[in-house]
Amino acid sequence: MRIQTLCIVGVGLIGGSIGLAVKSRGLADRVIGVGRRPEALDRALGVGAIDAAFPGITEAVHEADLAIFCTPVTAIVEQVLAAAPACRPGTLLTDAGSAKAVIVRTLESRLPKDLNFVGAHPLAGSERSGPEHASANLFQNKVAVVTRTAKTDSCSLERISALWSALGARVHVMNPEEHDSALAMTSHLPHVVSAALVGVLPPDLADFTATGFRDTTRIASGDPALWTGIFLQNRQALLAAVSCLGNRLREFRTALDAGDGAAIKSLLEQARKVRDALGNRD
Amino acid sequence: MRIQTLCIVGVGLIGGSIGLAVKSRGLADRVIGVGRRPEALDRALGVGAIDAAFPGITEAVHEADLAIFCTPVTAIVEQVLAAAPACRPGTLLTDAGSAKAVIVRTLESRLPKDLNFVGAHPLAGSERSGPEHASANLFQNKVAVVTRTAKTDSCSLERISALWSALGARVHVMNPEEHDSALAMTSHLPHVVSAALVGVLPPDLADFTATGFRDTTRIASGDPALWTGIFLQNRQALLAAVSCLGNRLREFRTALDAGDGAAIKSLLEQARKVRDALGNRD
Numbered sequence: 001m002r003i004q005t006l007c008i009v010g011v012g013l014i015g016g017s018i019g020l021a022v023k024s025r026g027l028a029d030r031v032i033g034v035g036r037r038p039e040a041l042d043r044a045l046g047v048g049a050i051d052a053a054f055p056g057i058t059e060a061v062h063e064a065d066l067a068i069f070c071t072p073v074t075a076i077v078e079q080v081l082a083a084a085p086a087c088r089p090g091t092l093l094t095d096a097g098s099a100k101a102v103i104v105r106t107l108e109s110r111l112p113k114d115l116n117f118v119g120a121h122p123l124a125g126s127e128r129s130g131p132e133h134a135s136a137n138l139f140q141n142k143v144a145v146v147t148r149t150a151k152t153d154s155c156s157l158e159r160i161s162a163l164w165s166a167l168g169a170r171v172h173v174m175n176p177e178e179h180d181s182a183l184a185m186t187s188h189l190p191h192v193v194s195a196a197l198v199g200v201l202p203p204d205l206a207d208f209t210a211t212g213f214r215d216t217t218r219i220a221s222g223d224p225a226l227w228t229g230i231f232l233q234n235r236q237a238l239l240a241a242v243s244c245l246g247n248r249l250r251e252f253r254t255a256l257d258a259g260d261g262a263a264i265k266s267l268l269e270q271a272r273k274v275r276d277a278l279g280n281r282d
Numbered sequence: 283m284r285i286q287t288l289c290i291v292g293v294g295l296i297g298g299s300i301g302l303a304v305k306s307r308g309l310a311d312r313v314i315g316v317g318r319r320p321e322a323l324d325r326a327l328g329v330g331a332i333d334a335a336f337p338g339i340t341e342a343v344h345e346a347d348l349a350i351f352c353t354p355v356t357a358i359v360e361q362v363l364a365a366a367p368a369c370r371p372g373t374l375l376t377d378a379g380s381a382k383a384v385i386v387r388t389l390e391s392r393l394p395k396d397l398n399f400v401g402a403h404p405l406a407g408s409e410r411s412g413p414e415h416a417s418a419n420l421f422q423n424k425v426a427v428v429t430r431t432a433k434t435d436s437c438s439l440e441r442i443s444a445l446w447s448a449l450g451a452r453v454h455v456m457n458p459e460e461h462d463s464a465l466a467m468t469s470h471l472p473h474v475v476s477a478a479l480v481g482v483l484p485p486d487l488a489d490f491t492a493t494g495f496r497d498t499t500r501i502a503s504g505d506p507a508l509w510t511g512i513f514l515q516n517r518q519a520l521l522a523a524v525s526c527l528g529n530r531l532r533e534f535r536t537a538l539d540a541g542d543g544a545a546i547k548s549l550l551e552q553a554r555k556v557r558d559a560l561g562n563r564d
Contacts, residue, residue, distance in 0.1 A: 123490060123492040124492065125492070125493075125494075142492065143489055143490060143492075145490075170489075172489070172490075182487050182490045183490065185482070185483060185484065185487055185490075186483070186487055186490040186491045186492070186495050187490075187491075187492065187494060187495065189479065190479060190494050190495050190498040190499075191494065192531070192534050193475055193479055193498065193531075194494075194498055194553070195534075195549060195550050195553035195554075196527055196530040196531050196534060196549075196553070197471065197472060197475055197527060198553045198556050198557045198560075199530055199549060199552055199553040199556065200467070200526050200527055200529075200530050201467060201468070201556055202467065203556075205464050205467055205468055206556075206559065206560055207425055207452075207454070208405060208425060208427075208454075208464045208465065208467075208468040208469075209468045209560055210405040210406065210407070210424065210425075210468070210469065211407075212407075212469060212472050212473065212476075212500075212501040213468050213469065213472050213560075214560060214562060215497045215498070215500050215501065216472040216475065216476055216497070216498050216499075216500075216501060217472075217498075217553075217557050217560075218494075218497050218498075218557075218562070219494040219497065219498060220550075220553040220554055220556075220557040221554055221557050221558055222550075222554070224547050224550035224551045224554055225547060227550055228543050228546045228547040228550060229543075231538060231546055232541060232543055232546070235538045235539075235541060238538060239535060239538050239539060242531060242534060242535055242538070243535075244482050245478055245479060245482055245531070246528070246531060247482075248478040248481055248482050249474070249475075249478050249524060249527070249528060249531075252474050252477075252478060252524060253521060253524055253525075256513060256517045256520060256521050256524070257517075257521060259514060259517060261510050261511075261514055264510045264513055264514070265506050265507060265510040267477060267478075267481060268477050268502075268504075268506035268509055268510060269506045270481055271476070271477035271478070271480045271481040271499075271502040272477075272502055272503055272504070272506055274480050274481065274483055274485075274488075274502075275480045275499050275500075275502040275503050276503055277488065278480075278488055278491055278495075278496060278499075280496060280500070
């Protein structure tokens with residue numbers, strides 16, 4: 001994996017961490033950043049996540065042999081299509097969005113033939129945002145999903161997989177719909193549940209929350225606009241996941257209603273077994 | 283608050299931490315422990331949580347002017363009633379159970395007149411258990427609920443409140459039913475939700491969980507038997523709390539189903555506002 005000029009569109013926590021990780025590993029000759037907000041670009045320059053800042057996407061992607069879009073999922077399709085005419089033939093385009101099917105399927109059908117797009121999603125992040133929280137090791141030992149469809153160029157797929165491996169991630173290749181179903185259960189559903197739980201807390205009970213409540217609801221501090229975009233792009237899979245959780249909650253209610261200790265204990269034992277197997281590694 | 287002999291029944295994480303906290307603050311002349319499992323008593327002696335270990339409750343409470351029951355909620359009523367005949371008149375009895383109404387109402391109606399019971403519940407703990415995880419500062423800046431009913435002796439209430447204040451806790455006095463409704467929302471519901479979430483995770487998706495999933499489900503590692511007991515003692519309030527969460531999940535489903543971004547964002551914004559106000563203090 002050798003990059004001449006890497007262009008990072010969106011230098012927040014993920015974009016900034018990609019810049020730091022690429023630079024610390026010497027994977028690119030030059031890393032340039034593009035962003036809507038000048039202060040974020042300045043901070044990204046300040047922490048050394050990028051070598052140069054560009055105000056506009058088209059000027060920046062024209063310099064790049066690889067461009068990675070780390071903007072909100074709802075912005076990616078439009079930005080990639082707007083950038084495409086400015087790209088040199090053969091420029092490889094990718095992203096880091098948390099939902100994949102809409103982005104990958106739309107771009108594969110609409111991009112010019114001389115540009116390849118491969119979707120990606122590193123399963124890393126935090127309720128914090130901004131390049132000031134970026135880390136060169138954010139992706140170390142994390143999973144990065146790289147998407148493959150019938151239209152995906154195999155050489156491009158290999159390059160994007162190699163990039164994420166080089167950043168320390170464990171790469172899973174799957175199709176965009178498989179990704180979206182999986183993440184609906186492992187990421188988007190927990191966000192809904194966390195927000196629902198803290199959302200129904202009566203204000204006068206705040207003082208009666210302890211570490212358990214706080215851990216269970218920590219992710220509800222995430223950016224509402226970002227998560228709304230993710231939910232909308234993955235709403236069918238998320239609806240299925242919410243239904244699935246609703247069924248399990250109904251089992252708890254039935255057992256509670258009947259005072260059925262054996263049924264409650266069995267539900268809790270199954271949950272503990274699954275949870276203990278996950279461990280607490282980051 | 284001056285104790286001659288404090289008897290701790292059940293020297294796990296909570297009982298052990300009470301012993302360490304009382305001893306480190308010099309609040310009692312002597313701390314004795316009782317437990318079902320000799321190895322837990324040995325560990326409690328080893329970490330210095332108790333000065334002496336007793337195999338039987340009756341022998342131990344006979345020595346005490348204050349006895350605190352830190353056993354599972356389902357065991358407390360029976361143990362207190364069994365211990366009562368061995369207590370000297372005026373011995374003050376209390377507990378640290380996570381559900382209060384069943385325990386307090388039953389004991390207030392069944393204990394001999396010369397013994398006072400005051401319910402208590404420190405909102406501290408962890409998914410870890412055992413005296414080896416005990417800490418003298420476990421209760422520092424945490425809330426401790428102390429219960430008051432029409433039958434509660436006011437002098438005993440003051441002594442138990444003073445004990446928890448001396449251990450560093452912020453004391454809230456309320457009736458047992460208020461406690462149980464509050465904790466249904468802030469502790470028992472999060473446990474149900476956490477267990478439901480990890481319980482519906484398809485095994486092949488374990489590798490696609492990241493820190494968000496792990497935080498949201500951490501408490502599902504708690505002891506299933508302990509939590510079953512808590513749920514059964516508080517099942518009416520917990521059923522109401524589960525219903526309340528179910529209604530909020532339905533609002534999410536309706537908004538997702540309609541692709542209503544404004545409604546989704548509004549739900550997430552309200553949740554973030556409440557969550558941010560809670561902070562991350564322990």
